[in-house]
Amino acid sequence: MTETADVVIIxxxxxxxxxxxxxxxxxxxxxLVLEREAHQGKGSTGKSMGGVRAQFSTPVNxxxxxxxxxxxxxxxxxxxxxxxxxxxxxxFCATNEKHLAYLKxxxxxxxxxxxxxxxxxxxxxIVKMVPQLRVDDILGGTFCPTDGFVDPHSVMMGFMLNAxxxxxxxxxxxxxxxxxxxxRTLGTSAASKQxxxxxxxxxxxxxxxxxxxxxxxxSTRVVVNAAGAWAxxxxxxxxxxxxxxxxxxxxxxxxxxxxxxxxxPMVIDMSTGFHFRREGKGILLAWNDPDExxxxxxxxxxxxxxxILTRAASRVxxxxxxxxxxxRAWAGLYEMTPDHHAIIGPAPNVEGLYFVNxxxxxxxxxxxxxxxxxxxxxxxxxxxxxDASQLSVNRFAEGRSLEETxxx
Ligand SMILES: Cc1cc2nc3c(=O)[nH]c(=O)nc-3n(C[C@H](O)[C@H](O)[C@H](O)COP(=O)(O)OP(=O)(O)OC[C@H]3O[C@@H](n4cnc5c(N)ncnc54)[C@H](O)[C@@H]3O)c2cc1C
Numbered sequence: 001m002t003e004t005a006d007v008v009i010i011x012x013x014x015x016x017x018x019x020x021x022x023x024x025x026x027x028x029x030x031x032l033v034l035e036r037e038a039h040q041g042k043g044s045t046g047k048s049m050g051g052v053r054a055q056f057s058t059p060v061n062x063x064x065x066x067x068x069x070x071x072x073x074x075x076x077x078x079x080x081x082x083x084x085x086x087x088x089x090x091x092f093c094a095t096n097e098k099h100l101a102y103l104k105x106x107x108x109x110x111x112x113x114x115x116x117x118x119x120x121x122x123x124x125x126i127v128k129m130v131p132q133l134r135v136d137d138i139l140g141g142t143f144c145p146t147d148g149f150v151d152p153h154s155v156m157m158g159f160m161l162n163a164x165x166x167x168x169x170x171x172x173x174x175x176x177x178x179x180x181x182x183x184r185t186l187g188t189s190a191a192s193k194q195x196x197x198x199x200x201x202x203x204x205x206x207x208x209x210x211x212x213x214x215x216x217x218x219s220t221r222v223v224v225n226a227a228g229a230w231a232x233x234x235x236x237x238x239x240x241x242x243x244x245x246x247x248x249x250x251x252x253x254x255x256x257x258x259x260x261x262x263x264x265p266m267v268i269d270m271s272t273g274f275h276f277r278r279e280g281k282g283i284l285l286a287w288n289d290p291d292e293x294x295x296x297x298x299x300x301x302x303x304x305x306x307x308i309l310t311r312a313a314s315r316v317x318x319x320x321x322x323x324x325x326x327x328r329a330w331a332g333l334y335e336m337t338p339d340h341h342a343i344i345g346p347a348p349n350v351e352g353l354y355f356v357n358x359x360x361x362x363x364x365x366x367x368x369x370x371x372x373x374x375x376x377x378x379x380x381x382x383x384x385x386x387d388a389s390q391l392s393v394n395r396f397a398e399g400r401s402l403e404e405t406x407x408x
Contacts, residue, residue, distance in 0.1 A: 002219050005032035005169075007378060008211050009224045010176050010234050013045040014152055015356055015363055016226030017159035018371025020168045021079070026375055029167035032220075033160070034213060036175035040160065043228045044363065045152050047332025049251060049286055051266055051277070052365035053090045053147035054115040057106050058402055060390050061341065061362070062113045064369040067385055071368035072150055081158030083150045088277070089265035090147035093126060095137045099270045103142045110144075118144045130264050132318045143265065149277065152364045159371070171215065178212035179223060179238040181350055200239070205351035208238065222352045222378060229296070229333035231357035240347040243396060244358040245294040246333040250304045255323035256281035260316070267315075274311035276319075283322065285312055300331040334361045339401040342366065344373055345392040354378055355393060 007023060009016045012035035023031050037043075052072060054065040075083035094100045110118045121143045123135040129143070164170060184199045184206065185192045200206075210219040225242070227234045235242035260283060268275040274287045287308045305326050313320035337343055337358035347353040356374045359366060369385060376383035395401055 002217055003032070004219045006030040006220070007032075007222045007224060008218055008220045009033045009226050010211070011035065011043070011226035011228055011230075012040045012156075012160065012170060012172075013043045013226065013228050013363075014156040014159070014367045015228070015359070015370055016224070017156045017163065018367040019224050019226055019356060019374045020163035020371075021159040022371040022375035023378065024163040024166040024168050026379055028375070028379060031163070031168045032218060033168065033170045034174045034176055034211070034218075035170065035172050036214075038173050040172075041153050041156055043230075044332050044335065045156050045228075047249075047251075047330060048152040048364045049277075049284060050149045050152050050364060051090070052085070052150055053144065053266075054110060055090055055092060055106065055118060055142060055144050055147060057102075057109070058341070059109060059113060060386055060402065061366075062110055062115060063386050064366045066113065066115055067372065068366055068368040069146055072155075073146070075155065075158065079158045079162050081154065081161055083155045083158060085148065085150050087146050087148040088263060089143055089145045090268065091121070091126065091129060091141060091143045091265040092268045093133075093135075093138050093141040093270060095139060095269075095271040097139070100139050103140075107142055115144065117146060118142055130261065130267055130316075132260055132316050133267065134315055134317060137271070147266070149266070150364065155364070155367065159367075171213075173214075175214045176211055176234065176237070177214060179234070179353075180209040180212070181206045181238055182209055200349065205347075205349055208350060208352040222354070224354045224356060224374060224378065226356050228357070228363070229335045231335060231355070235347065235353075235355070238347065238350045238353050240350050240353060242343065242347075242355060242357060242393060243338055244343065245336050246296050247294050247336045248292050248297040248331050249334045249361070250289070250300055250329065250331045252285040252305060252308050252324055252329040253279055254282040254285065254319070255325065257283050257322045259318040259321065269311070269315045272311045272315070274308070274315060276312065276316070283319070285309075285319075287311055294336065296333065298331050298333065300326065300329050302326045305329065335363065336360050338396060339403055341402045342370060342391055343393045344370055345377055345388050348394055
């Protein structure tokens with residue numbers, strides 16, 4: 001007998017899990033989540049730094065963060081599983097007038113959208129928070145105390161466990177290999193193909209029929225693409241285009257290090273983009289290498305250690321004494337879009353196919369909002385949380401690209 005589901009979600013990372021949770025919360029439980037790996041979290045979710053922040057530059061990202069951070073603050077009670085949300089804050093440090101003006105503009109927008117606790121900080125305030133920081137060239141910065149960190153694996157598991165308690169099914173070890181979309185004409189001749197191709201060019205959507213997997217065919221009318229860095233491949237299976245590209249991102253943990261406080265915010269040196277936070281007994285170092293090129297590269301490059309340590313020691317001189325074992329460092333994939341905003345919403349040419357992709361480094365922190373918005377769109381066709389049309393894939397063809405410059 002053919003398996004059926006009201007909704008099939010492809011990918012069980014933090015985003016697919018949040019969509020499953022929000023659908024189940026709204027009473028939609030005949031949902032099947034398909035994951036090709038034997039365990040959840042083998043994609044980008046398990047590689048993430050776990051940072052959450054409301055300090056963005058565009059209204060839609062600020063709104064997504066506000067909903068998500070409020071959600072994380074009550075996650076344990078509401079979802080019934082721990083998120084390990086730590087409100088240690090994010091501290092942006094500016095070293096030139098351009099960055100200062102940029103932070104001031106962002107702060108005004110954040111305040112206007114209800115994130116009222118973003119504070120302006122002086123170099124003296126900054127030194128009080130992290131005495132080891134070199135501040136001779138720092139002009140000021142912003143600090144938001146409810147920014148901080150979560151444990152991405154716990155959040156993902158919490159969402160999925162809660163959804164499964166409500167009846168959602170999760171199939172691990174199940175790779176999606178194809179998506180069937182209704183043909184416009186039923187023939188197989190060259191003329192029939194020509195008619196199909198011509199009608200496809202009109203973008204009038206064709207309905208989804210089902211999904212082929214390594215465990216057989218699943219009949220469904222609704223597919224949510226939550227396949228992270230692999231999302232463009234899934235879209236292509238249905239004949240849809242999705243501008244999402246993988247980009248390697250590397251993180252370097254230090255050995256136990258007690259020369260920085262036990263508790264301090266995520267610190268961002270805007271002069272280089274270097275940022276760091278405490279992770280257990282050590283420090284987790286991050287830097288966006290501008291020479292990185294897109295591709296499915298998940299090997300850690302040992303030459304990255306010297307590059308990042310140079311930036312680290314320049315801003316935090318005591319970090320020159322930190323031990324680093326390159327074998328404990330790791331790499332994962334960001335899912336990048338041309339304007340560094342997520343793509344959420346229906347595919348224009350395939351009825352029943354929804355995207356929730358391309359988080360460009362923010363998929364963990366925006367997972368509550370993206371799950372909620374996607375569930376709203378699937379069930380109601382609109383969302384009260386944000387104007388979802390801003391994030392539709394159509395924005396690229398229609399010249400409505402957004403631009404987020406607060407990318408880490
Ligand atoms: C080093 C690093 C640091 C980061 N730091 C942060 C941070 O501080 N804060 C933040 O918010 N974000 C951060 N991110 C980004 C964040 O991790 C991602 O945006 C987020 O995890 C995306 O979640 P996802 O569920 O969409 O994708 P994934 O977690 O990648 O899940 C996608 C799933 O789809 C499955 N899949 C793919 N193809 C198929 C198929 N054909 N059939 C079945 N299953 C399939 C994959 O196996 C995978 O499990 C970071 C990312 C990296 C790499």
